[in-house]
Amino acid sequence: MSRLGDIGAKLYRGEVGYDFVAKRFIWYGISILITVVALAGFLVRGLNMGIEFQGGAVFTTPQNTQVSVAHAQEAAEKASGHQAIVQQLGGDKLRIQVAGIETSESDKVRSALAEDFGIADAGKIDAQLVGPSWGEQIASKAWQGLWIFMVLVVIYLAIAFEWRMAVAALIALIHDLTITVGVYALVGFEVTPGTVIGLLTILGYSLYDTVVVFDGLKESSKDFTKQTRFTYRELANRSLNGTLVRSINTSVVALLPVAGLLFIGGGVLGGGMLNDIALSLFVGLAAGAYSSIFIATPLVVDLKERDPEIRAHTKRVAARRASDARSAREEKAAEESADADDEPVDAEPAGAAHGGPGVVGGQRRQPSSRGRGRGRPSGKRR
Amino acid sequence: MAAPNRGRGAQGSQSRPGRPLLVILIALVALTGGMFISGHTKPRLGIDLAGGTSITLEAKEQPGKQGAINPQNMDTAVGIIERRVNGLGVSEAEVQTQGDRHIIVNIPKGTDQKTAREQVGTTAKLYFRPVLTSAAGSPTAQQPASPTPSPSDTAKTDKAKSDKSDKGDASASPSASSTTQGRALTQGLKQQDESPAASGSPKADESPKADASPAATGSPAPAEQAPAAPGVDAKTQAALDKLDCSTAEKRAAAAETAAKATEKATIVACSEDGAEKYALGAAAVLGTDVDKAQASYDTQQGRGWIVNMDFTGSGGKKFASVTGEISQKAPPQNRFAIELDGQVVSAPSVSESIAGGSAFIEGSFTQASAESLANVLSYGALPLSFEEASVDTVSAALGSEQLQAGLIAGAIGLALVVIYLVFYYRGLSLIAIASLLVSAALTYTIMALLGPTIGFALNLPAVCGAIVAIGITADSFIVYFERIRDEIRHGRSLRPAVERAWPRARRTILVSDFVSFLAAAVLFAVTVGKVQGFAFTLGLTTVLDVVVVFLFTKPVVTLLARTKFFSGGHPWSGLDPRRLGVQPPIRRGRRTAAPLDLTKEA
Numbered sequence: 001m002s003r004l005g006d007i008g009a010k011l012y013r014g015e016v017g018y019d020f021v022a023k024r025f026i027w028y029g030i031s032i033l034i035t036v037v038a039l040a041g042f043l044v045r046g047l048n049m050g051i052e053f054q055g056g057a058v059f060t061t062p063q064n065t066q067v068s069v070a071h072a073q074e075a076a077e078k079a080s081g082h083q084a085i086v087q088q089l090g091g092d093k094l095r096i097q098v099a100g101i102e103t104s105e106s107d108k109v110r111s112a113l114a115e116d117f118g119i120a121d122a123g124k125i126d127a128q129l130v131g132p133s134w135g136e137q138i139a140s141k142a143w144q145g146l147w148i149f150m151v152l153v154v155i156y157l158a159i160a161f162e163w164r165m166a167v168a169a170l171i172a173l174i175h176d177l178t179i180t181v182g183v184y185a186l187v188g189f190e191v192t193p194g195t196v197i198g199l200l201t202i203l204g205y206s207l208y209d210t211v212v213v214f215d216g217l218k219e220s221s222k223d224f225t226k227q228t229r230f231t232y233r234e235l236a237n238r239s240l241n242g243t244l245v246r247s248i249n250t251s252v253v254a255l256l257p258v259a260g261l262l263f264i265g266g267g268v269l270g271g272g273m274l275n276d277i278a279l280s281l282f283v284g285l286a287a288g289a290y291s292s293i294f295i296a297t298p299l300v301v302d303l304k305e306r307d308p309e310i311r312a313h314t315k316r317v318a319a320r321r322a323s324d325a326r327s328a329r330e331e332k333a334a335e336e337s338a339d340a341d342d343e344p345v346d347a348e349p350a351g352a353a354h355g356g357p358g359v360v361g362g363q364r365r366q367p368s369s370r371g372r373g374r375g376r377p378s379g380k381r382r
Numbered sequence: 383m384a385a386p387n388r389g390r391g392a393q394g395s396q397s398r399p400g401r402p403l404l405v406i407l408i409a410l411v412a413l414t415g416g417m418f419i420s421g422h423t424k425p426r427l428g429i430d431l432a433g434g435t436s437i438t439l440e441a442k443e444q445p446g447k448q449g450a451i452n453p454q455n456m457d458t459a460v461g462i463i464e465r466r467v468n469g470l471g472v473s474e475a476e477v478q479t480q481g482d483r484h485i486i487v488n489i490p491k492g493t494d495q496k497t498a499r500e501q502v503g504t505t506a507k508l509y510f511r512p513v514l515t516s517a518a519g520s521p522t523a524q525q526p527a528s529p530t531p532s533p534s535d536t537a538k539t540d541k542a543k544s545d546k547s548d549k550g551d552a553s554a555s556p557s558a559s560s561t562t563q564g565r566a567l568t569q570g571l572k573q574q575d576e577s578p579a580a581s582g583s584p585k586a587d588e589s590p591k592a593d594a595s596p597a598a599t600g601s602p603a604p605a606e607q608a609p610a611a612p613g614v615d616a617k618t619q620a621a622l623d624k625l626d627c628s629t630a631e632k633r634a635a636a637a638e639t640a641a642k643a644t645e646k647a648t649i650v651a652c653s654e655d656g657a658e659k660y661a662l663g664a665a666a667v668l669g670t671d672v673d674k675a676q677a678s679y680d681t682q683q684g685r686g687w688i689v690n691m692d693f694t695g696s697g698g699k700k701f702a703s704v705t706g707e708i709s710q711k712a713p714p715q716n717r718f719a720i721e722l723d724g725q726v727v728s729a730p731s732v733s734e735s736i737a738g739g740s741a742f743i744e745g746s747f748t749q750a751s752a753e754s755l756a757n758v759l760s761y762g763a764l765p766l767s768f769e770e771a772s773v774d775t776v777s778a779a780l781g782s783e784q785l786q787a788g789l790i791a792g793a794i795g796l797a798l799v800v801i802y803l804v805f806y807y808r809g810l811s812l813i814a815i816a817s818l819l820v821s822a823a824l825t826y827t828i829m830a831l832l833g834p835t836i837g838f839a840l841n842l843p844a845v846c847g848a849i850v851a852i853g854i855t856a857d858s859f860i861v862y863f864e865r866i867r868d869e870i871r872h873g874r875s876l877r878p879a880v881e882r883a884w885p886r887a888r889r890t891i892l893v894s895d896f897v898s899f900l901a902a903a904v905l906f907a908v909t910v911g912k913v914q915g916f917a918f919t920l921g922l923t924t925v926l927d928v929v930v931v932f933l934f935t936k937p938v939v940t941l942l943a944r945t946k947f948f949s950g951g952h953p954w955s956g957l958d959p960r961r962l963g964v965q966p967p968i969r970r971g972r973r974t975a976a977p978l979d980l981t982k983e984a
Contacts, residue, residue, distance in 0.1 A: 052772075062779060106773075126780050129773040133440065137771065138913070141481070145908040149901055156900065160893055197843055197916050200909075201850060204901030204920070208854065211894040212861060219886065246864040253802060253860060254853035257795025261849055264791035273430075273912070274784075274791060277846045 021237040024298035031175060031295055038182020045185050050192040051128075053135030056082070056099040057106040059113060060126040065094050067117050072096055079112035080105065135193070142196045149203055161214055168299035169210045172291040176206045179287040180280055194276025201281055205254060206288030209247055210296045216243035217297060225313050228320040232310050236301045240293065251289035258282050399937035406820065406933040413827035425826070426833030428841030428915065429488050431785040433778030437487040438480075439463075440771040451483050455766055460485055461757040462722075476837065480914065484771065488839075508669025508758065509645055510701070511662035512708050513717040513729055517622060518658060618648050622661045627652035633725065640724030651719070653726045660726055662719050666704035669722075671697025673739075675759030677752035680744075687747035689756045691740060698739030706735030720758065727758050788845035795849050799856050807863055809948060814859040817935045821855050824926050829919075843912040847919030854898060854920075855927045859935060861894075862887040866939070876949040880939055891931055899924045 020027070051058050059076075061067070067075075069086045076084035076096045085097040101109065106129045114125055150170060157166035180199060184191060220239035224232060258281045265274030304310050417423055429436040441451050441459070456479045463485065464477040476488040626632045633652045640651045645665035652659050673692040680688050693701050708716050709732045719729045730743045743755070776784075796818070803811035825848060832838035865887040869879035902921030906914055942948050 060780065062777065124777050124779070126777050127773070127775040129770070129775075131440070131769060131771045134438065134771040137440070137484075138909070141909045142913070145904050148908060149904040152900055152904065153897060156896070193912055194843070197846075197913050200901070200905055200913065201847075201916070201920065204898040205850075205854075207897045207901075208857065208894045211897055212857075212890055215890040215893060242868075246861060249806065249860045249864070250857040253799055253856045254850075256798035256802060257792070257849045257852040260793075260795030260798055261791045261846065263794060264787050273842045274787060274846060277843065277850075277916075281850065 018241065019237055020240050020294060021233050021298050021301050024294075024302070027294040027298065031291070034182070035175060035178050038178050038185070041182050041186040045188070047181070047185055047191045048188050049135070050190045050195075051097050051099060052130050052193050053139065053191065054099050055130055055132030055134070056097065057101055057109065057130070058128040059094075059096040059098070059110060060089070060128075061094040061096070061113075061117060062119065062124045063093055065092055065117055065119070067094065069094065072113075072117070075113060075116040076109070079109045079116070138193050138196060142200060145200060146203070153203075153207060157211075157214075161218055164303040165214050165218075165300050168296045168303065169207060169214070171299060172210055172288075172296040173203065173206055175291050175295060176202055176284055176287040180284040183283045184280070189279060190276075192273070192276045194273040195280045198277040198280030199284065201277075202284030202288060205281070205285055206291070208254075209251060209288055210292040212250060213240065213243050213247055213292050213297055214300070216240075216246075217300065225309065228313075228316045231314045231317045232304055233301050233314075236297055236304075240297050244293070247289065247293055251285065255282065255285050255289075258285060399940040402933040402937045403941075406929070409933075410820070410823060410827070413824065413831065417827050417830045420831065420834060422830050422834050425829040425840040426838065427781070427785065428839040428844070429490070429774065429781075430776050430842045431781045431788075431840065431845075432490065433776050433781035434488065434490040436774045436776075437489070438771040438773070439485040439487065439768040441483045441485070441766045441768055443766065451766065453479075453482075456483075456485065458757050458760050459766060459768070461754065463487060476839075478837065481909070485768065508672075509665035509721045510667035510671075510704070511649070511665050511719045511721055512704065513714050513719050514618070514648065514661040514663050515622065516658055516660045516714045516717070516729070615648075618650065618661045622650045622659060625650050625652065625659045627656040627659050629656070637724030640721070643724075649721075649724075651721060651724055651726050653729065658726075658729070660719055660729065662721065662726075665721075667693070667697055667700050669759075670694075671700060672759050673697070675756045677747075677749070677756040679749070685744045687749055687752035689743045689747070689752050689759065691742065691759055693739045693741075695739065698737070701739075701741065702735055702737040705732045705741075708732055709734045720755075722758050728755055784842055785845070788842060788849070792845070792849045792852070795852055799852055803856065803859075810863050813935060813938050813942065814856060814863070816938065817859060817930050818852065818855060820934050821923070821926055821930045824930065825851075825923055828922065828926070838918070839915075841912060841915045843916035844919040847916040848923060851920060851923030851927070854895075854924060855930070858891045858895070858927055858931045861890050862931065862935065862939070865890075876943045880943045884936060888932075888936075892928065895924050895928050 057080075061072075069088055072094050073084050073086040073096075076086065076098055080098045080101050082098050082100045085099075087095040087097075089095050096113070098106075098109065106127060110125055110127050113119075114121070119125060150173070153173075154166045154170050157169055177199065180202060183189075184195065189195070216239045217236055220242070221232060221235050224230070224235055230238070258278050261274055261278035262282055265276075265278050305314070441456065443451055460477050460479055476486075478486055480486050625636055627636065633654075633656050636650070636652050640649045643649045645668065648661065648663055650659065650661050671694055673694045675689060675691045677687060677689050680686065705718070708718065710716075713731065716733070717729050717731045719726045721727070728743065730745065747755070799818075800811070800815055803814045807814060829838065829840060833840075862883065865883035866876075866879050869883045870876065872879075874882065899921055902917045902924060905917035906921060909917065
């Protein structure tokens with residue numbers, strides 16, 4: 001832990017760091033590539049819609065059903081007159097899907113299956129019957145929910161932060177959803193109402209991460225125009241590095257319970273609602289953790305830098321650096337001799353620097369003051 | 383260590399960590415106490431975890447009736463379906479609307495789900511049939527002394543009461559139906575807009591005619607298993623004699639038979655509460671002839687709760703002619719049975735021909751009984767039909783297996799999170815784990831209490847939501863802990879660090895939890911089916927997360943910051959400044975950092 005803590009501290013102070021913003025085009029490129037692949041997968045292969053979206057019936061036989069898959073399929077097709085898909089689940093259970101049968105026919109099929117499999121009580125076979133319009137209902141409601149949520153959340157983020165962050169968050173969100181849908185299309189996982197639930201949960205979760213990052217950004221860029229030490233871009237990158245540990249931790253902790261669900265749902269139950277929710281959540285959360293760091297904040301920077309005020313500020317910073325460099329050269333000789341005297345000056349403000357206004361528009365020429373202002377250039381902090 | 387005056391601004395919030403802790407303690411104790419007192423120590427389980435059948439019905443408008451799917455009609459439909467399902471002798475079947483056009487019917491295990499589905503799926507049949515003869519509901523109650531409820535039991539409360547208590551003693555019938563039997567009988571059917579004079583006169587008012595004075599009860603009422611009443615053939619009489627309305631199951635069976643009969647046939651049927659049985663003639667008026675019905679309180683005439691009915695044009699004419707016909711007859715044939723799905727819901731007597739297309743039923747209604755009857759009558763006019771959108775049958779075995787799997791998944795998720803937190807936060811993780819436990823306890827008790835109060839049932843997606851919520855809750859702690867660590871990295875000692883970190887962590891937590899909650903609320907509002915259960919848990923746990931962080935985690939951190947273990951920066955506290963990479967403010971440390979910084983800036 002101590003090493004992790006060290007890295008955290010170094011990230012926080014900006015001693016180590018990854019320049020997310022400068023290398024953003026690499027990540028944009030990767031994301032665009034993934035998104036294109038995902039969309040292509042979606043368009044070419046389409047989604048493997050579960051029985052809930054087509055209408056039909058799913059029968060699950062009780063444990064220790066001594067019937068082979070092939071036999072069950074034959075029996076189900078004979079009983080229903082429709083095509084059947086049979087899967088073997090854990091505990092010798094069988095999952096028999098029959099698409100396209102009416103809900104009223106299903107009871108007959110169920111009794112026929114029970115008879116065929118030698119199950120005395122047809123009630124022991126679990127049945128899920130879905131009318132043809134049910135899945136459509138769920139899907140259309142989900143779309144409706146998605147749109148309403150997006151509109152509301154953009155409004156909220158625009159108020160809580162600013163419109164650029166809201167737009168960036170929205171793009172990151174759409175990015176996550178597209179990737180998740182793409183993974184479903186490419187891998188061919190079955191889409192069920194559980195999947196839809198998982199997908200909708202990504203909405204809240206993906207944004208949770210993004211909000212944590214944006215909150216750090218908002219804080220560190222507060223009143224940033226009052227100083228000329230760092231450009232907005234540098235500040236953004238710095239705050240991103242500073243919140244990196246936090247983002248990673250929140251993402252890991254969010255993923256762990258989902259991993260538990262996935263393990264149990266997929267491994268032990270062999271499918272079903274738990275698995276469906278967990279799978280889409282897992283993919284979406286992973287994409288969300290990635291996008292909030294690599295996509296959302298760089299996007300905010302790109303949007304911000306279109307603002308004339310920010311451009312002017314960036315120029316001011318550049319001008320100041322140029323003059324700094326000049327004076328630094330002039331003072332270089334003098335400073336080397338004054339090295340010993342510098343020490344007390346440095347030790348005193350080390351504790352109090354962040355509260356003081358010293359950094360704001362600071363005209364100090366001591367190189368040491370640079371170290372002090374790092375990570376908190378905004379001056380006042382609360 | 384650090385400038386102590388810096389922390390002063392935040393001192394106020396630090397001063398009393400005891401108070402919020404007390405609040406949450408009281409809340410926990412109250413919730414737990416409430417849970418045990420109410421006797422619902424476990425959350426109610428949904429069909430997919432407890433086993434049973436869950437049917438989702440989708441409302442369809444009948445052609446040409448736009449706008450028929452509205453909350454009022456849906457509620458009426460729910461009321462009707464509920465009485466049908468529960469009429470099967472099923473207890474705790476649950477019927478509720480979901481979204482704007484769906485009705486969910488949950489039938490617990492142990493019920494004949496096939497019959498239940500048939501019941502739910504068929505369209506309700508409502509008929510107005512003339513009563514040919516009536517008798518006490520249970521064939522065992524054949525003692526001659528048994529006071530067959532005479533059709534025109536008075537509505538006067540005092541007399542009715544004494545009458546009932548008499549009956550309770552005399553009747554051997556254990557069905558204790560006397561408590562409700564008055565209801566179907568004390569009703570008289572009236573013409574709407576009757577003149578006040580007429581209604582006041584004893585002639586128009588049905589009840590006094592055969593006032594059920596104690597004397598009258600002894601006299602052979604026409605409905606005894608005595609010689610068949612005129613107009614009732616022997617076969618019907620035999621069927622009526624055989625009919626047993628004493629138990630809910632037998633009534634359900636009788637209703638099933640009766641409901642299968644055509645509208646022209648003569649049938650025998652039980653009253654809803656089993657107190658009386660009837661032989662009924664061919665249906666005179668159909669349910670679809672009712673235009674609308676509603677319960678209202680009549681203040682002008684002092685009749686109490688009444689049920690107003692408006693008929694359609696042809697329905698009004700039919701009603702007028704048939705009431706004219708039966709009003710001339712002697713009791714019980716002057717009565718009219720309102721039959722829904724083979725059971726007699728109400729059998730008011732008629733004193734005169736009721737023309738004009740509207741009528742009302744009076745009697746000793748309570749508000750609830752009047753509304754329920756109005757609902758029944760409205761259903762005939764309901765321009766809705768229902769289709770099964772989905773039917774889930776879950777055996778008890780699969781249900782418990784899924785519940786178990788959910789719990790195991792939750793335990794694994796929780797364990798993984800705890801391990802991670804311990805690994806990363808060491809001593810601080812104790813606070814996180816305690817907070818998670820408090821959060822879990824609150825969630826559990828609230829879920830248990832919401833079962834009886836708002837009918838919340840824990841289903842599989844809800845379990846899933848709760849598990850996912852472990853992450854959200856732990857995230858809040860991480861946000862706060864990381865903030866504290868940041869402050870320590872600034873060189874602050876723990877106590878000011880804790881207080882300074884809080885306002886900023888608080889903002890982050892509130893904003894991100896709000897987004898989470900927004901997602902849950904939108905999902906809950908617009909979606910249907912299982913998505914809703916999931917959204918509900920997610921929303922609930924998000925709110926609880928905020929509560930726990932504010933009222934538990936923060937105060938506990940404040941308190942622990944006073945202990946030596948944490949404030950001293952013990953290596954295992956998770957707040958050791960050295961481990962967090964705080965560099966002592968000496969020249970050498972700064973120096974090494976400087977060149978790196980310069981290159982970054984350039």
